[in-house]
Amino acid sequence: MAAVTLADVTLGYNGHPAVHHLDGAFASGSLTAVIGPNGSGKSTLLKGIVGMLSPLGGRILRDVPATDIAYLPQSAEIDRSFPASVADIVALGLWRRRGAFAGISRADYADIEAALAAVGLIGFENRPLDTLSGGQMQRALFARVLLQDARLILLDEPFTAIDERTAVDLVHLVERWHGEGRTLIAVLHDAELVERVFPQTLLLAREPVAWGDTASVMCAENLARARHMIEAWDEHAPWHDEHGHDHNHGSAR
Numbered sequence: 001m002a003a004v005t006l007a008d009v010t011l012g013y014n015g016h017p018a019v020h021h022l023d024g025a026f027a028s029g030s031l032t033a034v035i036g037p038n039g040s041g042k043s044t045l046l047k048g049i050v051g052m053l054s055p056l057g058g059r060i061l062r063d064v065p066a067t068d069i070a071y072l073p074q075s076a077e078i079d080r081s082f083p084a085s086v087a088d089i090v091a092l093g094l095w096r097r098r099g100a101f102a103g104i105s106r107a108d109y110a111d112i113e114a115a116l117a118a119v120g121l122i123g124f125e126n127r128p129l130d131t132l133s134g135g136q137m138q139r140a141l142f143a144r145v146l147l148q149d150a151r152l153i154l155l156d157e158p159f160t161a162i163d164e165r166t167a168v169d170l171v172h173l174v175e176r177w178h179g180e181g182r183t184l185i186a187v188l189h190d191a192e193l194v195e196r197v198f199p200q201t202l203l204l205a206r207e208p209v210a211w212g213d214t215a216s217v218m219c220a221e222n223l224a225r226a227r228h229m230i231e232a233w234d235e236h237a238p239w240h241d242e243h244g245h246d247h248n249h250g251s252a253r
Contacts (some may be wrong), residue, residue: 003028004061011041016038019045019204019206029178031174035194046185070153073156080138086127090116112147115144124136153184160189191236203227205230
């Protein structure tokens, strides 16, 4: 059974495609890396799956409701100047079961403590976000995902700009979630990590290059093809929607 099905999907901004003509499915319980050169549409794909972007063409079918999706954006998208504590940011993971405006119960505080313990942040509950290192902030965001208890987890560059110990600990969490039968999709750049941890890989270069078993996808031929496709991308060439209509918004030459 597929957790997410992509049917000839084109996604972009203001009518300008960032990834197009993508067909395939993420199987329920699968662990998939999304890789590709910079500007290949990886983050855009996650935003489409979570529902932040509506497709310019095609359809995205999800086997879970929006409330059962956990999304961890890139760290650069988090406003760390906001006057909030670690406990505050982690507690946002409770909204699915508590609602947006419900108070936090004693049991909820116990769950927050357990999530912080799981990511190695015991004693950080009252620390302001702007005092955290990059690794500590990422641990807090993973604790929030833990509390969300979602069946579909989307991670956008979760191991970028963090220390090696934090990366190891957070990879263990990803493996734990996979072992629990959750579906995980992660945008990554570390080829060694992808080959070691992720059984499935989607290689993008504004359009799909390869999708399937990681060892097969990560061959030198596919990686070189992806690089060449991005280099050959023409922002002014037409792309074609599902009705066969041309749109002057970019395509590979």
